[in-house]
Amino acid sequence: MTNEASKSVNRHHYPDSHEAELAEAQSACATEPVHIPGAIQPSGGLISFDADLTMVRQVSANLGTLLGIPVEHALRSSPVALLGSDLLKRITRELDERSKVPGTLTACLGAEAQGLHVTPYRSGTRVVVELEPLPAEDEPRLLSVLNRWLATVREAATPDQLLEWLVEEIRDLTGFDRVLIYRFDERWNGSVTAESRGEGIGSFLGHHFPASDIPPQVRALYDRNCLRSIPDAAAAAVPLVPDNDPVDATPLDLSLGVLRAVSPIHQEYLANMDVASALSVALHDEDEERLGALLSCHALATPHRLSPGVRDTVRALVQITVPQLRLLRTRTESQLMQKVQVSRELLHQSHERWIDPDLIVAQRGEEWLDLFAADGVALVHRAHQGIRGSVPDKPSLNAMVAWLSARPQAPVAWYSHCLKETPLAAWHGPSSGLLAVPLPIDTAQPSWLLLFRDEEIETRRWAGLPEKYIASRGEYSVLAPRRSFAEWQEKVRDHCRVWRRSERRAASDLAENLAALIASQEIHLLNARLHEVNERLERLASLDSLTGVWNRYHIEQTLEKEIASATRYGRDCALLLLDVDHFKAVNDDHGHEIGDKALMTLVARLNTMLREADHLGRWGGEEFVVVATGTTARGAQDLAERLRQRVAESHFEEVGPITVSIGVAACRPGDTVKTLVKRADQAMYRAKQLGRNGVYSVD
């Protein structure tokens, strides 16, 4: 049956009354103690000893056929009588090894000297020894398979290619009908990403399986023991005798072995899939040490038993592959990091002012879209937003940022592949996915780098309906495995392509860099502003408020400096003291305001006559000074005369003509501000005495 549906994944609808029952059944399934089934598969036998290998505690009910000793007899036998002292010594040595997974041994036991594969391991306070018959003939080609694979893995260019080769190699080695890689997503849903299958065998490639197909405690078992072998899925389990340990009455934990009996629910599941034999090996992901994928082998219709040697070779092939996969993934990741690094360096090389997000995104946004395979980017800093590409509108962005920043654990990165299923649903706009990374700048008002992805409509082929069915077992509800593995299609909407870990890391790096850049630029700008304000304040403190020329305080300082440098370098310098004639009459006739205006006009006139290097200041009232740098006594007298003339020729609106009297004094060796000003003042006084509107020089 092929069915088209256009709803989101993971939203399965049950009648209301079913929901509670389903939840109960799901939790029952998730807690089924699969590691202590009290039974093994019939492909081998088991003996449990005490920790010192001095006493037999439990045996599997089929031990008689394997070793030719009746079970009752075996339970009363000494370990030496059962396994022989040589094998016991080798087992002890193996268990003393520090390796987490004990190695395997081979031995010949029983009346018929049956060749056996021996798997010893510790289980709590006990030692368990699992025994499996070995095939009569040798398997010399296994080593050459491993050697060839060691060379092959290095040739793969991408993780996908390596997995393709792995499934081919393993199907070739084992003769299974189908070998596939079953990859877990973040919610533990599985999808088949690589597959090798025999002719006429149905494909599972691209199929999805719901997380409940492999419950949490089963996944946890793969963390302890990466291999799970089920040679005959339909075979009846062989119980342990007695059921529990006779000393402490606890069940035997078979997690680390290969013979652990199959849960009836799993047997049913495999039967529904038409799987007669199964072998799975875990592939753990990089540094997260998380179960990332399973290599899964199936024989259909009839059981396909592997020899222990071939089975262990499959495990070894996977174990050789995993580090190489990590290497290839790291290589892809480091290529992305390298590109981001280049982008970061370019940011720093720029001399622009990188405070305005708009400017930053305008310059670099396109490149980021490309690097992160994003459709839109927004950089939000304070009240500003820089945007590029397909992003929600500005109010929505603000709302998103407010939500992101208000989370109790904020500011930390946040991402979603389906915004519609998050609290940001109301504002997602054209985007389906978001990767939001905070810029560690200002905790009171966090800034964010937001990368958006559009919807990527995907057609998922589910291996059967993703829902589980509930079955009644006695008075309890349990999850029954799905009966149909026929293909069922579902259109997955509102999702974007997943944000990879490497992309998330690279975005965090970029955000950190942006933060450092913006913060340093802000400090730089603040310093510049502070400098500007200080300068303005300083100027204000030095200027005369009415006329805008230097005030007396400043002009005295200037004069002091000029005298000092004239003395040191033997330069010329002169002082002109200029007093308006009969200014009292101006005030009296026209009022103080008109008087003020006349003083401003006077300053404007004087300024047009002076050089850059001259300093004009107000000495007080209607008295002004000009510090004429690099000017001799003669030059100063000429300048004074020009100024006098210019003023006398000017018209001061309602006041009419105004004249000035100017005293001139040139700087002499040993002069101070006081002595120089005094001489200029005397000269000015003399000019007044001589009838005003004149220049008098003391030199």
Ligand SMILES: Nc1nc2c(ncn2[C@@H]2O[C@H](COP(=O)(O)OP(=O)(O)OP(=O)(O)O)[C@@H](O)[C@H]2O)c(=O)[nH]1
């Ligand atoms: N409007 C105005 N008048 C000022 C200011 N500062 C000083 N004065 C006036 O300038 C006048 C100076 O008068 P006096 O010192 O008697 O001298 P004068 O009238 O200019 O006469 P001589 O200097 O002898 O030619 C005073 O009436 C002051 O009030 C000012 O900032 N604005």
